[in-house]
Amino acid sequence: MDLDKALILGIESSCDDTAASILEINPNGSHIKSSIIRNQFNLHQEYGGVVPEIAARAHVELIDVVVEEALKIANVSIQDVNAIGVTAGPGLIGGVMSGVMFAKGLSASTNKPLIGVNHLAGHALTPRLTDRVNFPYLVLLVSGGHCQFLIVHSHHNYERIGGTIDDAPGEAFDKTARLLGLLQPGGPSIEEAAKTGDEHRFDLPRPLLNREGCDFSFSGLKTALMRKRNDLIEEQGGLFKQDICDLSASFQQAMHDVIVKKSIRAIDLYCEITNENPVFSIAGGVAANKKIRQSLENICKTKKVTFSAPPLALCTDNAAIIAYAAAERFLNDDYDDMTLSARPRWPLDNKKSAILGSGKKGPKA
Ligand code: KG4
Numbered sequence: 396m397d398l399d400k401a402l403i404l405g406i407e408s409s410c411d412d413t414a415a416s417i418l419e420i421n422p423n424g425s426h427i428k429s430s431i432i433r434n435q436f437n438l439h440q441e442y443g444g445v446v447p448e449i450a451a452r453a454h455v456e457l458i459d460v461v462v463e464e465a466l467k468i469a470n471v472s473i474q475d476v477n478a479i480g481v482t483a484g485p486g487l488i489g490g491v492m493s494g495v496m497f498a499k500g501l502s503a504s505t506n507k508p509l510i511g512v513n514h515l516a517g518h519a520l521t522p523r524l525t526d527r528v529n530f531p532y533l534v535l536l537v538s539g540g541h542c543q544f545l546i547v548h549s550h551h552n553y554e555r556i557g558g559t560i561d562d563a564p565g566e567a568f569d570k571t572a573r574l575l576g577l578l579q580p581g582g583p584s585i586e587e588a589a590k591t592g593d594e595h596r597f598d599l600p601r602p603l604l605n606r607e608g609c610d611f612s613f614s615g616l617k618t619a620l621m622r623k624r625n626d627l628i629e630e631q632g633g634l635f636k637q638d639i640c641d642l643s644a645s646f647q648q649a650m651h652d653v654i655v656k657k658s659i660r661a662i663d664l665y666c667e668i669t670n671e672n673p674v675f676s677i678a679g680g681v682a683a684n685k686k687i688r689q690s691l692e693n694i695c696k697t698k699k700v701t702f703s704a705p706p707l708a709l710c711t712d713n714a715a716i717i718a719y720a721a722a723e724r725f726l727n728d729d730y731d732d733m734t735l736s737a738r739p740r741w742p743l744d745n746k747k748s749a750i751l752g753s754g755k756k757g758p759k760a
């Protein structure tokens with residue numbers, strides 16, 4: 396790119412958020428000029444989870460609205476935009492298709508370059524958007540659909556050194572919240588309830604804690620919590636508010652312990668590869684959890700590794716991170732054409748075989 400500055404339009408529709416953003420990139424860094432997110436919580440609330448067909452229809456209805464709003468707030472026109480970046484996977488296929496079809500139409504009608512972005516790359520590259528960190532860095536991607544440790548060697552070279560074999564952590568938070576009658580998304584509800592709870596009251600398992608390596612398993616934890624809940628209901632005829640807070644705190648503590656211990660291992664592995672200005676970063680919705688975030692920051696201090704944690708609004712799904720991942724390709728004149736298609740699965744590290752398991756967004760890459 397020979398321009399002093401460029402404007403990238405980002406579009407995100409891979410799960411239950413329809414989002415658009417205008418990102419300015421210039422030699423001094425990046426500036427988010429607008430970031431519009433319309434979530435669909437209300438549409439899915441009564442079903443207790445994201446319903447793919449409802450999500451896809453809502454994306455179709457909202458996508459042009461959010462793009463127009465993003466342009467308006469940024470005070471630019473579509474003609475000013477230098478490239479269009481869109482999530483092309485992985486995700487709920489109907490939603491991803493809505494975004495890709497819209498972006499293709501916009502690209503064809505305006506003659507702007509089209510860039511299909513891997514949603515996970517959007518999360519994994521966020522530390523470069525926020526803190527301009529250099530490659531290679533370690534990132535823990537923890538969201539509603541994904542969980543993996545990645546060493547990011549470049550914007551198109553990711554090495555997975557661990558991941559979940561079943562549920563993603565966000566999914567475990569969401570399912571646990573549902574079991575406790577708390578609102579979705581479950582992470583923030585559990586975090587809030589845990590504030591007044593006793594994390595020592597219920598003894599929950601820490602799955603795979605003592606197994607070597609950096610893989611996770613979360614489904615047993617959720618089942619153990621369900622048993623404790625059912626025992627209480629049988630004994631007392633229901634749950635008191637304090638029970639819900641104590642169950643939430645005990646669950647959050649177990650999640651915390653597993654994520655922290657595996658992160659220590661992943662940092663050690665990563666530091667064997669590089670010890671020149673090592674950086675550990677977190678991304679994805681669960682990275683918004685303050686207890687987990689704080690402990691990860693503390694272990695980084697102890698290990699003299701720089702900790703890079705995006706602001707909460709850039710942890711959960713948004714289109715600014717998609718625009719940024721597109722910008723990394725735009726700067727290398729690397730574009731897609733009209734053959735771009737939506738992908739339900741799209742592993743970032745395609746040299747390693749997929750980890751088994753499936754959840755909100757299908758098999759964990
Ligand atoms: O990255 P994200 O917005 O969407 C996906 O790509 O999945 O992550 C959403 C997930 C949800 O499962 C939500 O419960 C979880 O992130 N989450 C949290 C917190 N805030 C959001 N989990 C734990 N603590 C939080 N504060």
Ligand code: ZN
Nearest residue numbers: 538679711712
């Ligand atoms: Zn995400």
